[in-house]
Amino acid sequence: MDRRSFLRNSLVATAGGILLPKMALSAVDPRLLGGAEKELPSGVLEEQVLEALPGKKPLIKKTYRAPNYETPVTYFEEIFTPNEAFFVRYHLSNIPMVDEKTWRLRIGGDAVERPLELSLDDLKKNFEQVEIVALCQCSGNRRGLMKPHVPGVQWGYGAMGNAKWKGVRLKDILNKAGIKANALEVVLNGADGPVLNEPDFVKSIPIWKALDENVILAYEMNDQPLPHWNGFPVRVVVPGWTATYWIKHIVSIDVVSQPYKGFWMATAYRLPLGKFPMVERFTSQETAVNTPITEIVVNSLMLHPRDKQIFRRGQVIEVKGLAWDAGYGIKMVEVSIDGGKTWREAELGKDYGRFSWRQWKYTFKADKKGKYVIMAKATNRIGQTQTFELIWNPAGYHHNVVQRVEINVV
Numbered sequence: 302m303d304r305r306s307f308l309r310n311s312l313v314a315t316a317g318g319i320l321l322p323k324m325a326l327s328a329v330d331p332r333l334l335g336g337a338e339k340e341l342p343s344g345v346l347e348e349q350v351l352e353a354l355p356g357k358k359p360l361i362k363k364t365y366r367a368p369n370y371e372t373p374v375t376y377f378e379e380i381f382t383p384n385e386a387f388f389v390r391y392h393l394s395n396i397p398m399v400d401e402k403t404w405r406l407r408i409g410g411d412a413v414e415r416p417l418e419l420s421l422d423d424l425k426k427n428f429e430q431v432e433i434v435a436l437c438q439c440s441g442n443r444r445g446l447m448k449p450h451v452p453g454v455q456w457g458y459g460a461m462g463n464a465k466w467k468g469v470r471l472k473d474i475l476n477k478a479g480i481k482a483n484a485l486e487v488v489l490n491g492a493d494g495p496v497l498n499e500p501d502f503v504k505s506i507p508i509w510k511a512l513d514e515n516v517i518l519a520y521e522m523n524d525q526p527l528p529h530w531n532g533f534p535v536r537v538v539v540p541g542w543t544a545t546y547w548i549k550h551i552v553s554i555d556v557v558s559q560p561y562k563g564f565w566m567a568t569a570y571r572l573p574l575g576k577f578p579m580v581e582r583f584t585s586q587e588t589a590v591n592t593p594i595t596e597i598v599v600n601s602l603m604l605h606p607r608d609k610q611i612f613r614r615g616q617v618i619e620v621k622g623l624a625w626d627a628g629y630g631i632k633m634v635e636v637s638i639d640g641g642k643t644w645r646e647a648e649l650g651k652d653y654g655r656f657s658w659r660q661w662k663y664t665f666k667a668d669k670k671g672k673y674v675i676m677a678k679a680t681n682r683i684g685q686t687q688t689f690e691l692i693w694n695p696a697g698y699h700h701n702v703v704q705r706v707e708i709n710v711v
Contacts, residue, residue, distance in 0.1 A: 302361050315603035335374035335449045335602060353691065356528055358386045364456050366496075367391035369506065370531070371459035377604060377623060380653060380660065381434075381523050382462035389530045390439050390460065390544060392502045392565070395494040399550055401534040406518075410555030412478030421520065421534055428469035428477075433515060435540035435656035436463045436625050437547055440570060440594050444697035458602055463625075463658045466538045468519035472512040474557060480508070483558040486587055487511040489537055492550035500564035506539065507583055508556070515540045515628075515656065540656035541596050541628035542581075543698075545570050560585045562618040569696075570594050576692060577699055578685055578701040581627070596627035599687060600701040601634055601661075601679040608706045616667050618708070620647070624679035625658035632682045636663040640674035640705075641689075647677070 342403040352370070360370035370389040376382055381495045401421050408417040420426075424512040438461035442535040445455035475487070486505040495501055510516060519538045520527060527533040532549030539546040545565075560566075571591040594685075601624040612618055620638075624631045630652075636645040650660030667673070 304687045308485075319477045335377075335604070353479075354389065354530055357389070357530060358383075359456070360386065360389065362449050363456065366394040367398070368394075369454050371456060371532075372462055374458055374602070374604060377459075377602065380651075380657070381464055384464075384523050384525055384528050384531070387437075387462040387464065387522075387531055388431050388439070388460050389529070390454075391493060391549075393493045393499060396549075397492050398529060399492055399534055404552075406480045406532050406535065406551060407553045408474060408556075409553070412481040412484035412556040412558045414481060415477075417474070417478045419474070424469050424474075424518065424520065428473050430467065430510075430638070431470060431517060432465060432467045433517060433536060433538070433540060433656065434463070434465050434654040435515075435659050436597070437538075437544050438460060438597055440543040440545050440624075440698050441522075441696070443700035446700055447693065447697045448691065449693070451695060465524065466517060467517040467521035467524075468517040468535070468538070470514055471537070471554075472514065473516055474518065474554070475511060478556070480556060480710045481558070484508045484556050484572055485558050486556075486561055486562050488553075488555040488557055489546070489551060490553045490555075491532075491536075491548045492552050497570050501564055502548075502646040503561070503563045505547060505557075505561035505563075505566055506542075506546055507585060510542075510570060510581070510583075512538070513555075526684040528565060539599060543570075543597055545594065566593065570698075571696070572694055572698060576694055580683070581630075593656075594698055597625065598699045598701045599626040599631075599679050599681045599685045600624070601677050601687065601704065603675070603677045603704050604707055606675070606706060606708050608708075609665065610708050612667050612710050614667055614710050617664055617711075618667055619662060619664045620675055620677070621660070622677055623658045623661035624649075624677075625660055626679070626681040626685065628655045629685070630655045631659045632680050634659075634661040634663075635678045635680070637676040638665055638673050641676055641703075644678070670710050673708050673710060675708065678703045 304559045352362040353359045363369040368391050372388045376386040404421045442460040488505045490503045519536045520535045537548045574592050581595050586593045603622040605621050624634045634647040636647050647661040647663040678687050689703050
């Protein structure tokens with residue numbers, strides 16, 4: 302079945318394929334924002350509400366068409382973000398409900414020797430099954446904290462989630478199809494589509510990344526079938542790279558010999574060249590002035606204590622949170638309780654794999670009254686660390702400024 306027929310049939314089944322009705326609506330408790338309320342530009346918070354999509358718990362609604370919903374930070378207490386609380390990110394509003402029995406994945410392109418068409422059963426029965434724990438993070442996570450303000454979905458801290466993914470290696474499928482010597486990029490397309498004249502959301506990755514053993518086509522998430530809003534029945538998982546490449550509802554993969562020039566590669570999701578320290582660069586898509594976003598930058602999130610929280614003198618205070626990077630591994634997290642004058646190393650939690658986030662904690666006794674400014678800073682194993690000053694860019698990507706939380710001891 303070609304993609305057009307697939308979409309047409311799926312849309313009929315969902316009365317247009319547009320978003321299902323909202324189910325719950327309430328104001329956002331600031332505690333769910335992870336301290337972002339004091340940092341967001343004026344006007345951003347007023348439009349935030351909690352809303353439940355079908356199959357999801359109430360999430361922080363950013364936009365309805367396309368559906369973009371942020372995970373409240375309270376769910377990040379768990380190492381694996383619950384499927385029903387996992388953030389939702391789409392660029393397009395035409396999102397069909399896919400039937401796994403009729404779903405097919407087409408593999409083709411001018412740099413493939415033997416075009417293939419695979420069913421979900423083919424994936425599960427004919428290829429080695431693998432699992433990996435990996436953080437899925439939107440490129441624009443924390444965009445709402447950018448100063449000066451930039452356009453785009455105004456994410457706070459919750460456009461991310463950590464999960465266990467099960468599926469098959471992309472390289473095994475490509476090897477079965479046969480890769481020609483001139484292969485340069487692998488083009489990925491999902492079942493979601495535009496409503497009006499928007500460009501279809503199609504991405505590419507370099508052939509060397511597609512052949513990385515950690516890149517998989519996942520059909521399970523946290524030991525359950527993928528939720529509809531997170532890519533059912535199969536999505537691409539590109540550990541260490543931002544979620545723009547994690548194509549949901551994947552229906553076609555083309556191996557090509559020339560750089561893909563679609564809007565979402567040639568124009569969108571780009572950074573000024575040399576602005577950020579990237580080890581894995583997408584050179585076939587670079588220009589003299591900009592480059593595609595690729596790796597997740599080293600970062601951390603403080604979950605406790607909350608900003609403006611009050612404690613008693615003599616109380617033992619636990620500072621805890623999460624740290625992550627592109628997969629080089631978190632070397633340490635340092636915590637300061639005096640606004641950055643002195644730093645102490647936090648205790649790292651269990652390592653669930655280099656692409657997973659890492660829990661950490663630090664405890665201290667509040668032996669004097671007054672204001673404490675708590676900061677947390679992550680460093681990875683190749684020496685990259687969080688910044689103290691924002692690296693501003695027009696698209697609002699890679700916000701990894703060291704977080705500050707103020708508490709009072711009385």
